[in-house]
Amino acid sequence: MKAAGEERFPNLFKSGKIGNFPTKNRIKYGACCVSNYNNRDGTISERELARVRVITQTGCGIITNQGAYADPKGEGKAYYRQIALYDDRFMPQFEKIAGWIHEAGAVAIQQILHCGRYGGIDLGYCMQPSAVPQTLPHFRPPREMTKEDIKRTLKEYAAASARAIKVGFDGVEITSFMGYLLANFLSKFTNRRTDEYGGSLENRARFMRELIYVIKEAIGDRHILSVRLNGAELMDRYGGSTEEECLEMMKIAAAEGIDMISVTVGWQESPASSIGRDVAPGHWLYLSERAKREIPDVPIAFGARLADAEMADRALGEGKFDFWEVCRPLLADPQRIVKVRENRLDEIKPCIGCNYCLSRLFRDLPYLCTVNGELGHEVEPEYQITPTALHKRIMVIGGGPAGMECAATAAQRGHEVHLYEASDKLGGQLRVFADKDLANREDLHSLIAYYQTQLKKQGVEVHMSTPVTPELIRSVTPADIDAIVVAAGATVEKDARITGIERAVLAHDALDGRVAVGQKVAVVGGGKVGLVTAEHFAKEGHEVTIVEESRRLAEDVIPTWRWRHSQWVEDLNIKVFTQVRIKHISDGSVTVLDKNGDERVILADTVILAGNRKSRQELFLLAEFMSDEIHIIGDAVSPRGLHNAIHDGYKMGVRI
Amino acid sequence: MLAYLEQSVWRDLLEKQGNPMHGVQAGARVAFMAKEDLAGTEADMIVWENMTDDIGIAIGTQAFQGFHAGDADLMFVADAEVLLQICTATPVDPIKKLRQGIRHGTVLCYFLRPKRELLDMGYEEFVEALGLPLAGCL
Numbered sequence: 001m002k003a004a005g006e007e008r009f010p011n012l013f014k015s016g017k018i019g020n021f022p023t024k025n026r027i028k029y030g031a032c033c034v035s036n037y038n039n040r041d042g043t044i045s046e047r048e049l050a051r052v053r054v055i056t057q058t059g060c061g062i063i064t065n066q067g068a069y070a071d072p073k074g075e076g077k078a079y080y081r082q083i084a085l086y087d088d089r090f091m092p093q094f095e096k097i098a099g100w101i102h103e104a105g106a107v108a109i110q111q112i113l114h115c116g117r118y119g120g121i122d123l124g125y126c127m128q129p130s131a132v133p134q135t136l137p138h139f140r141p142p143r144e145m146t147k148e149d150i151k152r153t154l155k156e157y158a159a160a161s162a163r164a165i166k167v168g169f170d171g172v173e174i175t176s177f178m179g180y181l182l183a184n185f186l187s188k189f190t191n192r193r194t195d196e197y198g199g200s201l202e203n204r205a206r207f208m209r210e211l212i213y214v215i216k217e218a219i220g221d222r223h224i225l226s227v228r229l230n231g232a233e234l235m236d237r238y239g240g241s242t243e244e245e246c247l248e249m250m251k252i253a254a255a256e257g258i259d260m261i262s263v264t265v266g267w268q269e270s271p272a273s274s275i276g277r278d279v280a281p282g283h284w285l286y287l288s289e290r291a292k293r294e295i296p297d298v299p300i301a302f303g304a305r306l307a308d309a310e311m312a313d314r315a316l317g318e319g320k321f322d323f324w325e326v327c328r329p330l331l332a333d334p335q336r337i338v339k340v341r342e343n344r345l346d347e348i349k350p351c352i353g354c355n356y357c358l359s360r361l362f363r364d365l366p367y368l369c370t371v372n373g374e375l376g377h378e379v380e381p382e383y384q385i386t387p388t389a390l391h392k393r394i395m396v397i398g399g400g401p402a403g404m405e406c407a408a409t410a411a412q413r414g415h416e417v418h419l420y421e422a423s424d425k426l427g428g429q430l431r432v433f434a435d436k437d438l439a440n441r442e443d444l445h446s447l448i449a450y451y452q453t454q455l456k457k458q459g460v461e462v463h464m465s466t467p468v469t470p471e472l473i474r475s476v477t478p479a480d481i482d483a484i485v486v487a488a489g490a491t492v493e494k495d496a497r498i499t500g501i502e503r504a505v506l507a508h509d510a511l512d513g514r515v516a517v518g519q520k521v522a523v524v525g526g527g528k529v530g531l532v533t534a535e536h537f538a539k540e541g542h543e544v545t546i547v548e549e550s551r552r553l554a555e556d557v558i559p560t561w562r563w564r565h566s567q568w569v570e571d572l573n574i575k576v577f578t579q580v581r582i583k584h585i586s587d588g589s590v591t592v593l594d595k596n597g598d599e600r601v602i603l604a605d606t607v608i609l610a611g612n613r614k615s616r617q618e619l620f621l622l623a624e625f626m627s628d629e630i631h632i633i634g635d636a637v638s639p640r641g642l643h644n645a646i647h648d649g650y651k652m653g654v655r656i
Numbered sequence: 657m658l659a660y661l662e663q664s665v666w667r668d669l670l671e672k673q674g675n676p677m678h679g680v681q682a683g684a685r686v687a688f689m690a691k692e693d694l695a696g697t698e699a700d701m702i703v704w705e706n707m708t709d710d711i712g713i714a715i716g717t718q719a720f721q722g723f724h725a726g727d728a729d730l731m732f733v734a735d736a737e738v739l740l741q742i743c744t745a746t747p748v749d750p751i752k753k754l755r756q757g758i759r760h761g762t763v764l765c766y767f768l769r770p771k772r773e774l775l776d777m778g779y780e781e782f783v784e785a786l787g788l789p790l791a792g793c794l
Binding site: 271 | 766768769770
């Protein structure tokens with residue numbers, strides 16, 4: 001009998017074929033760049049193996065294992081803890097992974113990855129077709145590849161591919177996604193060679209054709225060769241290839257007899273967004289649609305900024321691609337496909353497109369996920385949701401992300417959980433930001449909706465509009481409550497040392513419409529809260545000035561979002577004063593002192609306080625002797641980001 | 657010669673502006689080059705070299721012989737007209753003009769040294785003023 005989701009999404013769950021291999025459905029696990037969980041010498045860690053076990057249980061019909069570099073020097077290595085396949089000694093661990101993928105009934109593909117322009121992380125240089133300098137300083141200075149280097153690289157690719165097949169993978173994948181070596185040859189931006197590998201489109205494609213040829217020679221016709229190619233580089237301003245040229249490259253690859261094209265978008269250094277929340281879901285579908293139309297005989301995989309099963313199923317049905325490629329959404333919820341199949345869409349933890357995973361990778365750290373506290377800790381029993389040995393009645397104070405995550409997780413383990421929220425809505429600060437987010441706000445709202453569903457399904461008793469006081473705690477404990485978790489968040493405090501501070505309003509009151517806001521607005525605080533506030537009111541037509549004490553804005557914003565805020569501030573003509581301190585607020589203006597002690601008057605009908613966030617810890621201190629156990633999580637510990645709140649909530653939920 | 661290569665134009669600019677490379681170590685170099693010259697075989701570029709605090713920035717002209725052939729730390733590439741606008745615009749604020757140019761794609765910024773070296777050389781504030789978060793960059 002068909003599962004409910006198979007009926008609802010017939011295109012996703014119909015069988016397919018890649019090369020000679022049948023697939024149980026039309027869903028491909030994308031290699032998702034790399035996890036950075038492994039060992040510095042390229043061997044695969046226990047942490048990674050535990051993670052791979054989870055990946056194999058995602059229910060995808062094709063699973064691509066993350067990219068392995070193929071050269072012993074590490075010129076192709078872009079991540080400190082990237083896996084390697086340049087020697088036979090690495091093979092046993094890959095054999096294990098291929099076996100697990102097959103056990104799960106999926107087609108197993110190993111990605112071979114030379115990171116080109118972004119490579120050489122352990123070296124002082126990177127290799128490229130031409131020595132085009134970096135536009136981001138994170139990466140190594142380039143060296144131009146000689147023809148000998150090219151030949152050697154081709155051989156290394158072929159040898160690594162052969163090893164992957166030998167250990168049991170059904171095929172290999174090469175990739176130009178994100179601006180790696182293959183992309184560097186294809187793009188006019190990074191390929192300025194004057195020999196047979198540069199210049200014309202055909203010449204720039206030569207490396208790819210040779211690569212395809214040597215790999216096919218190495219793995220034989222029976223096995224799969226998949227190629228990830230950019231539908232758009234988003235490197236136009238640097239003279240990169242056009243979308244038309246990208247399409248031509250796909251046609252050239254197709255003519256070489258490859259088994260699949262995965263259409264991707266963007267380079268790591270692209271000045272425009274490709275997969276963040278500021279790109280509308282489904283925005284890039286036209287690229288796969290065009291590829292499918294122009295190259296009908298080669299299976300097309302696609303998934304950039306396309307996390308929604310309904311949208312994917314429809315696009316598949318309309319012939320816009322052949323396989324839905326999913327990676328980041330499966331970091332957020334590895335059970336996503338299983339839940340889609342069982343038509344439990346409301347239980348899917350959404351990927352909110354925050355790119356926290358990438359922020360971590362580009363700080364040379366293992367990737368983690370904002371909404372999935374277990375990711376990267378699969379090997380640690382302490383991070384697993386296991387039935388509780390001691391049933392407890394738990395009071396969670398605060399219905400923000402930390403409190404909701406903790407409550408739902410603890411309840412899932414078998415505890416009886418009561419969640420208290422002072423306001424009449426769940427979501428805490430997340431809800432306020434979701435309402436005003438300049439990017440796609442549905443992503444954040446979908447996370448709140450997920451928690452609401454979970455609280456209900458896990459049987460959490462939610463007490464709305466119930467501020468928790470010591471009296472309330474006293475009335476239910478210790479007889480009725482075994483543990484208290486304080487997740488009361490943080491608030492913006494008025495600094496009594498500033499004269500006229502009573503005239504200022506708090507950011508949340510202003511954003512929620514609880515106070516009137518004049519035409520000229522001064523926002524005090526240039527962190528996340530201040531930026532969202534300033535951007536919202538500027539968008540609404542107010543004249544906004546940000547006043548920030550520190551040297552720069554967005555200090556508490558993750559790196560992948562800083563530049564977006566900086567662009568929005570500029571686009572919305574928001575004035576910015578940094579390194580200034582408020583001295584006085586009067587009717588119609590605010591007086592600030594700059595770093596030299598000079599006064600400056602900023603006209604403002606309304607002064608909105610969005611800095612100076614303080615944790616709400618009063619209940620934690622007051623309730624110490626009112627309960628057997630008491631804990632504190634999220635912003636109530638220290639005002640931080642969404643990922644900290646959710647991870648705190650998860651960690652408390654799995655251990656309490 | 658392209659107008660933006662006139663050293664006097666840049667000197668006037670910096671006299672009015674002060675030292676935008678204040679805080680960057682002496683000897684640090686930033687180059688400006690016309691996009692149209694990149695395709696050619698011979699071209700000159702304007703180079704700012706940060707000197708001691710008393711002297712400020714020394715302006716020079718240098719032949720471009722490839723991105724890594726010189727000793728510039730950063731390089732700005734734009735149409736000659738855009739470069740001229742940056743050094744002649746009023747009110748005088750070349751960093752703001754560069755930042756806007758980078759934001760809108762009319763100025764390309766290349767990093768010729770890795771992040772760690774740039775940080776050691778004191779470039780953090782200069783680069784961040786361009787709207788490119790160096791310490792928090794990707």
